[in-house]
Structures are given as structure tokens and as C-alpha cells.
Amino acid sequence: MKAFRYLRPASVEEAVKTSTPETAMLKAGGMDLLDLMKERVLTPDDVVQVPAVPERVRRVMTGPDGMLLVGALVTLAELAEAMAGPLPEVAHAASLAASPQIRHRATVGGNLCQHTRCGYFRLLSMPCWKRGDKECPVLQEGGVQENAGIFSNGSCACAHPASLPPVFAALDSLVMIQGAKLERTIPIADLYAPPKRGKLTDTTLAAGEVLTRVLIPPQGDAQLGYSEIRQKEAFDWPLVSAAARVVLRGGKIAAANIWLGSVAPTPHRAVAAEKALMGKPFDDATIQMAAAAVADGATPLPGNSYKAELATVAVKRALLRAAGRTK
Amino acid sequence: MTGRRFRFVGKEVARPDGPDKAAGRAEYIHDTVRPGMLHGMIKFSEHAHARIVSVDTSRAERVPGVRAVVTGFNTPKLRMGFLRDNVVLKRDKVRQFRDEVAAVAATDADAAAEAVDLIRVEYEPLPGVFSPDEAMAEGAPLVHEVAPDGSPRTDNALPLTFHHDSGDLEAGMRAAKYVDEGVYSTPLIQQSCMGTAGCIAEFDSAGNLTMRAKTQIPFLAQRDFTRALAAMGLPGRNVRVIVPVLGGGFGTGLDTHCYEYVAILLAWRSGRPVRVLYDRHDEFAHLSPRQSSRTRVVQGCDGEGRLTFRRLDVVQDNGAYAAWGATYPSVMLLPATSLYKVPNVRFDARLVYTNNPYCQAMRGYGNPEVTWPIESSLDHLAEQAGIDPYDLRRINCNEAGELTPMGLKITTCGLDACLEATAERLDWGAKRGKGKAVRRGVGMASLVHVGGGGKIYRSDGSGIILKVDDFGTVYVSYGGVEMGQGLHAVLRQGVAEALGVRPENVVVNRTDTSTCPWDVGTHASRGAFMALNATILAADKLRARLFTWAERVFPEEVRANLKKLRRKDPAFAPPPFDLESACKAENFDLADGWLFLTSAPDEPWLRVEFGRLLRAIHFRDRGTMFVEEAFYEPDTDLPDWEKGYGNMSANYAYGTQGAEVEVDVETGQVRIVRMVAAHDVGRVLNPTALKGQIYGALAQGLGYALHEEIHTDGGRILNPNFTDYKIATAPDMDFPIELVFVETDEPSGPFGAKGVGEPGLVPTAPAIANAIYDAIGIRIRDLPITPEKIVEALRARDAGEA
Amino acid sequence: MPKTLVTLHVNGATYEVAVKPQDTLALALRDGCGLTGTKIGCDMGTCGCCTVLVEGRPVLSCLTLALEAEDWQIETIEGLSGAERLHPVQEAFATCGGSQCGYCTPGFVMTSVALLRDNAAPSRDEIKAAIAGNLCRCTGYAKIVDAVEKAGSDMRSADAGATPPTTGEKDDAGIQGRRQTAAAGR
Numbered sequence A: 001m002k003a004f005r006y007l008r009p010a011s012v013e014e015a016v017k018t019s020t021p022e023t024a025m026l027k028a029g030g031m032d033l034l035d036l037m038k039e040r041v042l043t044p045d046d047v048v049q050v051p052a053v054p055e056r057v058r059r060v061m062t063g064p065d066g067m068l069l070v071g072a073l074v075t076l077a078e079l080a081e082a083m084a085g086p087l088p089e090v091a092h093a094a095s096l097a098a099s100p101q102i103r104h105r106a107t108v109g110g111n112l113c114q115h116t117r118c119g120y121f122r123l124l125s126m127p128c129w130k131r132g133d134k135e136c137p138v139l140q141e142g143g144v145q146e147n148a149g150i151f152s153n154g155s156c157a158c159a160h161p162a163s164l165p166p167v168f169a170a171l172d173s174l175v176m177i178q179g180a181k182l183e184r185t186i187p188i189a190d191l192y193a194p195p196k197r198g199k200l201t202d203t204t205l206a207a208g209e210v211l212t213r214v215l216i217p218p219q220g221d222a223q224l225g226y227s228e229i230r231q232k233e234a235f236d237w238p239l240v241s242a243a244a245r246v247v248l249r250g251g252k253i254a255a256a257n258i259w260l261g262s263v264a265p266t267p268h269r270a271v272a273a274e275k276a277l278m279g280k281p282f283d284d285a286t287i288q289m290a291a292a293a294v295a296d297g298a299t300p301l302p303g304n305s306y307k308a309e310l311a312t313v314a315v316k317r318a319l320l321r322a323a324g325r326t327k
Numbered sequence B: 001m002t003g004r005r006f007r008f009v010g011k012e013v014a015r016p017d018g019p020d021k022a023a024g025r026a027e028y029i030h031d032t033v034r035p036g037m038l039h040g041m042i043k044f045s046e047h048a049h050a051r052i053v054s055v056d057t058s059r060a061e062r063v064p065g066v067r068a069v070v071t072g073f074n075t076p077k078l079r080m081g082f083l084r085d086n087v088v089l090k091r092d093k094v095r096q097f098r099d100e101v102a103a104v105a106a107t108d109a110d111a112a113a114e115a116v117d118l119i120r121v122e123y124e125p126l127p128g129v130f131s132p133d134e135a136m137a138e139g140a141p142l143v144h145e146v147a148p149d150g151s152p153r154t155d156n157a158l159p160l161t162f163h164h165d166s167g168d169l170e171a172g173m174r175a176a177k178y179v180d181e182g183v184y185s186t187p188l189i190q191q192s193c194m195g196t197a198g199c200i201a202e203f204d205s206a207g208n209l210t211m212r213a214k215t216q217i218p219f220l221a222q223r224d225f226t227r228a229l230a231a232m233g234l235p236g237r238n239v240r241v242i243v244p245v246l247g248g249g250f251g252t253g254l255d256t257h258c259y260e261y262v263a264i265l266l267a268w269r270s271g272r273p274v275r276v277l278y279d280r281h282d283e284f285a286h287l288s289p290r291q292s293s294r295t296r297v298v299q300g301c302d303g304e305g306r307l308t309f310r311r312l313d314v315v316q317d318n319g320a321y322a323a324w325g326a327t328y329p330s331v332m333l334l335p336a337t338s339l340y341k342v343p344n345v346r347f348d349a350r351l352v353y354t355n356n357p358y359c360q361a362m363r364g365y366g367n368p369e370v371t372w373p374i375e376s377s378l379d380h381l382a383e384q385a386g387i388d389p390y391d392l393r394r395i396n397c398n399e400a401g402e403l404t405p406m407g408l409k410i411t412t413c414g415l416d417a418c419l420e421a422t423a424e425r426l427d428w429g430a431k432r433g434k435g436k437a438v439r440r441g442v443g444m445a446s447l448v449h450v451g452g453g454g455k456i457y458r459s460d461g462s463g464i465i466l467k468v469d470d471f472g473t474v475y476v477s478y479g480g481v482e483m484g485q486g487l488h489a490v491l492r493q494g495v496a497e498a499l500g501v502r503p504e505n506v507v508v509n510r511t512d513t514s515t516c517p518w519d520v521g522t523h524a525s526r527g528a529f530m531a532l533n534a535t536i537l538a539a540d541k542l543r544a545r546l547f548t549w550a551e552r553v554f555p556e557e558v559r560a561n562l563k564k565l566r567r568k569d570p571a572f573a574p575p576p577f578d579l580e581s582a583c584k585a586e587n588f589d590l591a592d593g594w595l596f597l598t599s600a601p602d603e604p605w606l607r608v609e610f611g612r613l614l615r616a617i618h619f620r621d622r623g624t625m626f627v628e629e630a631f632y633e634p635d636t637d638l639p640d641w642e643k644g645y646g647n648m649s650a651n652y653a654y655g656t657q658g659a660e661v662e663v664d665v666e667t668g669q670v671r672i673v674r675m676v677a678a679h680d681v682g683r684v685l686n687p688t689a690l691k692g693q694i695y696g697a698l699a700q701g702l703g704y705a706l707h708e709e710i711h712t713d714g715g716r717i718l719n720p721n722f723t724d725y726k727i728a729t730a731p732d733m734d735f736p737i738e739l740v741f742v743e744t745d746e747p748s749g750p751f752g753a754k755g756v757g758e759p760g761l762v763p764t765a766p767a768i769a770n771a772i773y774d775a776i777g778i779r780i781r782d783l784p785i786t787p788e789k790i791v792e793a794l795r796a797r798d799a800g801e802a
Numbered sequence C: 001m002p003k004t005l006v007t008l009h010v011n012g013a014t015y016e017v018a019v020k021p022q023d024t025l026a027l028a029l030r031d032g033c034g035l036t037g038t039k040i041g042c043d044m045g046t047c048g049c050c051t052v053l054v055e056g057r058p059v060l061s062c063l064t065l066a067l068e069a070e071d072w073q074i075e076t077i078e079g080l081s082g083a084e085r086l087h088p089v090q091e092a093f094a095t096c097g098g099s100q101c102g103y104c105t106p107g108f109v110m111t112s113v114a115l116l117r118d119n120a121a122p123s124r125d126e127i128k129a130a131i132a133g134n135l136c137r138c139t140g141y142a143k144i145v146d147a148v149e150k151a152g153s154d155m156r157s158a159d160a161g162a163t164p165p166t167t168g169e170k171d172d173a174g175i176q177g178r179r180q181t182a183a184a185g186r
Helices: A012-018 A031-038 A076-083 A088-096 A108-112 A164-170 A271-277 A284-292 A306-322 B018-023 B109-117 B132-136 B169-175 B218-231 B258-270 B280-285 B324-338 B367-385 B389-395 B415-426 B487-500 B527-568 B610-618 B687-707 B764-776 B787-801 C025-032 C088-096 C105-118 C124-130 C142-161 C170-185
Strands: A005-007 A024-027 A046-049 A060-062 A068-071 A174-178 A183-187 A210-216 A223-229 A240-249 A252-261 B038-044 B050-056 B066-071 B100-106 B120-125 B162-166 B178-186 B198-203 B209-213 B239-242 B274-277 B292-301 B307-319 B345-353 B440-450 B462-468 B474-478 B506-508 B588-591 B594-597 B607-609 B627-632 B652-664 B669-680 B737-742 C004-010 C013-019 C051-054 C057-060 C073-075
Touching (some): A012 A046, A012 A174, A012 A210, A024 A031, A060 A076, A076 A088, A088 A164, A088 A223, A108 A164, A164 A240, A164 A252, A240 A306, A252 A306, A271 A284, B018 C105, B038 B258, B050 B100, B066 B258, B100 B109, B169 B307, B198 B258, B209 B218, B209 B258, B218 B239, B218 B258, B258 B274, B292 B367, B307 B367, B324 B345, B324 B367, B324 B440, B367 B389, B389 B415, B415 B440, B415 B652, B415 B669, B462 B527, B474 B487, B474 B527, B487 B506, B487 B527, B487 B588, B527 B610, B527 B627, B607 B610, B669 B787, B687 B737, B687 B764, B764 B787, C004 C025, C051 C105, C088 C105, C105 C124, C105 C142, C124 C142
Parallel strands (some): A005 A046, A024 A046, B038 B274, B209 B239, B307 B345, B474 B506, B669 B737, C004 C073
Antiparallel strands (some): A060 A068, A068 A210, B038 B100, B050 B120, B066 B100, B198 B274, B440 B652, B588 B594, B652 B669, C004 C013, C051 C057
């Protein structure tokens, strides 16, 4: 790692201040950040530890309106434990991530702000468009494409790897962001922005902004399912992940949210699949039809066309889980 | 199994290294700190192929804490490698990304890293070749323009020939009613030792070198380093190689490495001990992986299923230089010629230089590369012939007494028993060909490997020294290497068995060339086989000498016993026994640490504890102590590689593995339902160590089959980490593995045992692939069998059917 | 960057170690405290060799800054065993063949100790899930799972055979109980 100053502000406000310079970076659990610093992809002058105060940033609480309030410093292990009752599919997603040791330190905020897992991005000796080079080698002949995205992969083929964003997005969650002047609350989908040449992160967070909480609205009788497909049984990134939320009214689907991870530079919403579900009974035929629409608009590369099929399967399995027909 | 009875062989004897390893007390190279030690770090090439224009180290030299900076221009030229085609610090050009251009030694690792970053190398990039096809194309750029001897080179082929031609191939082809042909490939993979590579080089004031090296070949390393010292102008100096606790070997320690010579140069230049330690990135990018290969197999059988011929053409991407691993074809010849009875065989291997990372040995050494095509193809041959693949294998089963086309003398052979056990445990009859509806299938594959050493060097010998102290503790000095396989555990029980002491009274010393006798290295599954054969020789000598001494000393000690007894019980009257005439050397035995007469009644006073006996022999007028040595050289031949002929091992280990799999046709994921591993081990020496060897090898075989592959792009390794290089985790091994050990009581083996270190990973991939074929009718010919390949193949098949 | 002194509480002892901000806890433990039982296998959070317990939970010391660990209660492999006796988990790894080359063993032992404190009788699946973040290249994991199972059962029977502890952690009682039983048996 390049030498840096390690700063431990005592409050979120102070963290905002100390992390405002472009050369500063926020650190929570540090699982993603330290990894990339060791690879010298990230070289901050100042590493600012996100303070564990106030208590709400490190707890899961229930708001007066039934809203679940998840602090950004809640670890994935704690999230899995806290959600086992209220939202077991969130717990399921959290407990599939990385390894037990990492889940004890990795935070919800860190997971939402995770950098791409693209091997080229993480290998400084290779060029990378996202890191500022002219071209994305993944898109060139001979590039390894198995981990690349299948949507919006025009100039950068990286795929957003985190498993929680699709789940939170499917639940219509909001995130709270503390800035220098004000605290703002935005839909989680707005946390993500398409890649820009030379921009290392995938979020819309401005310098000095600190993600503090995730707000999950009350889910009523909504049905949620999460599924991911990996090469290894454990300790592996998903090839594709999918979260599906379905609300039934009078035996027909009245609302449907379908989000995918690891298929595009940002969490990807499968709009066509959602449409295919609306107004239909929640049965196998509907699920099949919705899944078939997932790959709509996909632009797979020669080396990852199979991912389009996996996306279909992942959504189908997420829907089956949501329907309680677990697979 | 024969009726031989053993005191410790075959029993659970705990590993002597277990407690310290579990306590975190074992000392690996990473843990050793020498006084004044510096941290060495290497500047690697930034190109796959380029001419070096200049190397500027001036800024590096000014970094505080830097004590030495070496390049090819300020140090003597040190040649290394199996063909001596590699120069430690490059001067003319770089031929791969892992080429060493310069190195730094500094007082701390951060300073060394900073200095390495400040070294500027100017290159003139050259076009590279990144596959054997590219390298062998007309007019391809040459990786080496001149051979080590200075003669010009005209192509990228390695100057090594491995060829075999036995019987009459044409006649064999004519006799075949059914023929199968296919091209199969294996990927570049990494040995993935959990403990990364490293060494500490240290000179004394007289210029003698001590190397602490993570090696499997301490004595060949000593030879290599001695040559390096001579080239450095230090002829006649001593080299001592000390082997620390190894964090895994798997073949990575079969060669000396550039980083070791770099440490030597830095230590000599700085006058301080220098440690070079690889991190995980280095281990992937700057150590040598296992070769990728491509093999065309053609084999045929007659109407009754008898194999009539086999032809193999192997192309191996060797990377930029030749390590010992370049001789993989020496072992490929075993399955090519001697896996199942096949009368007419042709084998050719082409080894090619490319600008990819240069490769080295890994467990199995060429064997999995060709067992993969042979065993996959065999299922297709069976299908054509309408014979159950299990039956086809049994029809052609090897047997004891055979002289194979390669000239291998099959002394004992458990293959038939292994096949039978595998079929039975898999419930083959009920399951084979019957699981298509649920995408379940079973498959099997066999192997043959060297089980009694593998002669690929002028000597395949091993020496041992047994030294006994005054308390009956036996110290064993053996030049082979414990790298986790359990060598010290079996040495402990082998010495106890052969000598007649308790295992807990046997101490195995750290491997050190200054105290241990010569050994060619721990490879070819030879460790336990060699060590225990040498042990038996040395123990017999020691016992013979001890028993001669006992003729005089034993009666004295027995009389002392009696005296003591009478002091306690004056009425004690021993039964009549003529001690003096019984005390002949041939009547003595030592067991469990007690000396006794085999002809004497079983009385406590007629036994003498080993330590007491030793003291009585030592502390007397003209007494003595016991140190015995032995050197065991198996009765084998160094094969003629151009003919591919010679009995390279004292025995051969056969085995069969079976797999039951279930394929998820939506995702292409393969779930292993169960595996069976049936191996002819000659004799089980230590059940826990043996199981560990098979389970561990099988996990590596599973990785080879399903997960592992190094991706490269223009010679650059793209996945130098465990994130993208996928080795199995515990949940990946979530299926039952049934082990079957067939004991054939091998005459050349110590206590009947064969070597078993490598076989466990050899047939795993074809067994799994054959099961996948049985489940879904899809044949993947390129390892690893990823979900993607399965889905693509299913899609292609559906498209074809539609 | 100048070094600063950090106070680390490891295995009940206090160490003052001079570290740079970029030094990891793994490095500080090994080089600063001389506790080389904690191994660095990848230094990237991908192998689990460097696992230590922080407030009883297994974490990766290679992805933890030494400065961050100030005031934490840290346990390493060295803290489990006394001079004369191994912790039951260590004992089981040593005798079951759970350790071959041994480089990954301290990490596995720490993860397993944490598991058995939470769950005294884990199933084989629970054991596999708990050790999913620890890589081993030698054993194929079978003997490791055996070792954790055996350690759990040894600790349970030691617990059952010993006087119920009035104070202290469950695990300490386990070791204590085992010591007593062993002593009585000789």
C-alpha cells in the first residue's frame, strides 16, 4: 500500500469534512478499500474511518412507520442475523456474500459502494478505461469476458458485483446520505451512475458525502426472492444475482420489481420481465415468461453470451423463491 | 493381503509435526529472521518479449535503507534451469512478464518496494508468441535466438525428444474394428501452495553459503548453487541447504528458482543475509505454473473390445524457459504405453517455447495431461463397440507379471480390484446409462503411475542416517522433504518397525544437506518408498551390530536384573535358563524398545530396556555408540527417452476413481454426488496420512476438472489471486468420498508399500467428465469443464437437433 | 510516513508496537509482537490464513489496519494453548490429520474455535459453512471437518465430566475440564 494518513473523526460531520478532499477516502470495514489499495488501484493520501457514532449507523432499527432502518456500518453478518425474521431473503443474500470472516467486517455501506470486480480494473499492469486508459481490454480480442457485463457494456464492460443493491432495490429501499450541508434521501437506484472514463467508483456520492443508512419500506405481504449463480459453492463472486419482489392482489400480480447484479456496470432493472408479470397469476407459466424477457436488450460479448441465459435462470429461481417454491 | 504382521505399520501413528503446526509454532521461511537480515525484492519485466535497452538504478540506490542493487550488468552471468537456457538477471532481452531484470536489498520491505518502483528499464518491444501454434508457425519470432551453447536456433521447439514406437502401429490400426479419435486439452494451472515461496541466503566470512530454501530437492539445489558460486568467482566454497517447514510443495520445489539466485547475489553484494519472499501475487505471476497441453488421441479395439493400438501426439506450451517440468513426457509415457494392455503404441511430444510464463512441475507430472484424453476417449470407444465402459476396462486390465510396451515390469497390480471396487461402490450396474432423465451419471477412469521411485536422473537413490543417543532415542537424518504429506510420520513408524523401538522415541531431524545424506528429491511419489527402504537397510545394520554387542553386554544386564530382584525378594529363584549359550547375536530381538532373546522365556528380568543397554555399551572400557547409514538405490533403469523405453520405477501404482454427478442443465453446474477412489497402495503405512494424500489430491483433481485455470492475455496472467483463480473450498467438497485401498504387498516396497503421493489427482478429471457424459451426453474435451462450456455445448446440440 | 505507537491487546497481554498507517494487523502481530503463528497466505483477504479473533469473532488480520485494532481484544493461535497442553481444537487438528503442510492450520483453528464457542455441536454442513473462508490445498478438507467434529465432541464430554464452572467462558471451562480428566486418568 502507498503510505497514507489514517484519520479517525469523532462524528459523521467531521468525517464529511475530512473526507471532502479528492485525495481522501472513507473506510468502514475496509474489505474492498484495503484490497484495492494493496493493488495500488486506489492510492488515497488520507483514509478516513467512518465513525461508529451515532448508534443508528451501526444498528438495525424499526422506525415508527414500520420502516426498517439499516445503519451503513452494520456488518453483513449482523444484517443476516437481524433480517432472518423480518426479511429472510435479505438474510439469505447477505449470508451468501464472500466468506464468514469478511462478513464479520464488511458493512452494508461498503457493500453498496463496492468497486467493480473486473479483473482488469484490479490489475494495475493492464490498461483499463475505467481507470483512465483509452480502451477497455475486456472488449478487445483476447480479452477475458466471463466476468463482464451483458448490458450497457459499450465502453466499459465491467459488472457491478455487490449482492445487496439488487435486493434493496427490489424492496424499493432508500439510502440516506450525509453531506457537508444537508442530509439527503434518495432511491437506492439513484446511488448508481453509469461508468465514466477515469472515475473509479460507480456511485453518485460526491466527495465528502457519507452513506449513513438504508431505509426499507414496510413490505406488507410482498413476496421476495433472491438467487445467485456462482462457479464455486462458497467464497465466490456471483456470475449473476437476481432479486425479485412480487405483490399479489386478488390472485394477480399487482406489483413486480426485478433487479439483477453482476450483469451491468450498475445494478440492472429487468423492466421487460417486470411488465411480463403484471396482472398475471403467479404461476410457473408466468415465471417462465417473465424470465424469458430478462435478456431483452442484452448485448452479450462473444465470451459471455452464456451469461444471458444465466440471468434468465437466476430471475426464474428468484421468482420461484419469492413464490415459496424454493430451489 | 498377506499375513505379515506389523507392530506399527498400518496403524495410526500421529504426525510428529502435528502439534507444533496446530499451535502455530512451526517455523516456515516466512517466520525466520536472521541477524542483520535484509529484504530482497525483484524488478520484473514489463513486457512479454522485448529487448532491454537500458536499466537505470540510480534513483533506487539513493532510497534510504537500500544496501544493494543488482542487475545483469553489475553481476556475473548465472545460468540456470533444466536446459540452462535461463539467465538469472536478464541482459539482452526479456522473454516473459515474469523475467527478472533487477533486484534490491533493503533494511525493510517498504524501502525495497519503493526502490524497485524507482528502477527504470527502457525496452524495445518485440512481437511475441503466445501459443504453441503461433510459436511453431513459419517465420514466428524466436523466443531464444541462440542456444545456451551459443549455436543459433531456427525454431521455438525445445531440444528435447520424447518418442515411443512399439509393436506395429499400422497392423494395430488394421486390427481395430472400432477407432476413436479426439483432441483434448488441459489448462495452465497453479500449484497454489498456501505458504508462498521464499528463501534466505547467507554467507559466512569465508564465503560459504547457507541457503534456507523452500525446496523439494535440497541436494540438486546444493549442486545448482555451488555452480552459481563458481560462476560468481567463489569456487570451492561450501553450500549448505536447510529446508524450513514447507507450506506445501506440489512440485514447486522441484527446481531452483531465479529468486534464489537473486537472494544469493544480493547477500554476496551486501554482506548481509537476504530474504526474498513471494507474496500471493508473485506466487501466481512470478513462480512457474503447470504447463498447458493439447493431446490428440487415437485408439482402437477389436470386436471383443481388446485394445489393438494407441497413438498420442502431445503439444506442450513450455513458456519461455525449460524447467524440470519440461520432462513431463517422461511420465506421460507411462499411461500412454501401460494404462491397460495395449500392444502397438506410438507417442510423440512436442515441447514449445512461447512468451508465456515458463512452467514447472506439479503433482502428477504429465500423467493427468494424458490420462485425461486416454480415459475420456476410452468411453467413446466402448460406446462404439457396444461394450460397457467398465467391461472394456476389465477386458484390457493390466496384471502382475506383465512387461509393458515401455519395458515397465509390473511386479504387482491391483487394477482389477480397483475397477471392481469402484463399480461396486458406485452401484455401476444399476446407475450407468440410467440417469439421463434426472441428469445423473456415473463415470470412471484409471491410472498408472510410478510407485517405486522414478528414475529421471543419474541416481534415483536416497540415503539415511540413524543415530541413537544414550537414552534410546533414534535421530533420523533423511535428505527428503516433509512438505505436508506425512513423510516424517511414516519415517517415525517405519524406523520404529524396522529397528524395534517405539515411534515416540524416533525423532526426524530437519532436512539439511550438511547433516543428511544425499537424496535426489521428494517427487515422483517416492518419499516414503525411498525413505523406508533406506531405513530398513540401516536398521538391519544397526540391529546386527547391536546384537553382536549384546552377546557380551546382555548377560551382564540380566545378572544385574536378577541381583535387584533378589535384593527385593531373597527367596526369588529364576527358572533354569542357560543364558550364556543363548546369547548369540542371531537369537536377539529388539521390539518396542526392549532387547530380549527370542528363545528365552518371557520373563521381565530377561529383558533389557534399549536406553539402558546403550548406556552399558557406551560407558565401558572401549565402548561404542551407534550411528548407521544406508543408501538405497532401486533396481531401475534411466529410460532412453528417444525410444521411450526403460523400467523407470521399481513398481507401479494403479488405481481407479469413480464419480457420480448431477448436472444442472440450466446453469451448467456440475454437482458431485459421490466419488470413489480405489488405489493400489501396496500396503497402508499410515491410514490418516494416506487418506490425507488421497483426499487432498482428489480435491486438486476436482479443481483441475471443474474450476482451475490461469487466464492470460498476451503472456500476462490476468487472475493472479484466489478471487479469480478458483480453488475448492470446504463447501465445494460437500460429497462423500469412499476410499478403497488395495494392498498388493509389493516386493520392492518397504513393508510392501508403493508410492501414493500423486495418483489421487490423476484420474479425477476423466472420471468426472465420463460421468457428465453419462448424465447428459455432452463431452467436454477442454479442461476445466466450466458451467459455461456445458451450457454452450447443450445449446449447440439443441441448435443441431432443431 | 512516520511510525506511531499502537497499543494492542493480544491474548490478554498488552503490546506497544510502532507501526506505519499502512501496516496491517497481521504484520503488526508477526513483526511487532513476534506472534508468527498468524500466517499471511495471500494478504488480500482471500485465503483465511491470517484469521484472528476480535471480540471473539473471526476476522482477517491482513485486511485490518494495525492502527484500527487499538483497544480491541485480539486472540491469536498462540493464546489458545499453554506450555503443556494444546487447546482441544489444536489437539484434534494434530491427531486427526487436519493439518498437513500446516500453513493454513492456525487460521482454521481460530475459525473453528469461534464456531465451537457459538455452537457446541455443529453439524458437518455447519462446520463446512463456517470454514468456507479458509482455503486448504493439502487435505481436501475431509480431515479438517473430522477434526472440528472431534474437538466439539471432546469439549462437550469434558464439559459434561467437569464441575460446572462458576465463572469464566464456556471454552475455558472446557479446557479446564479436560485437564482435570486427563490428570485423573494418569
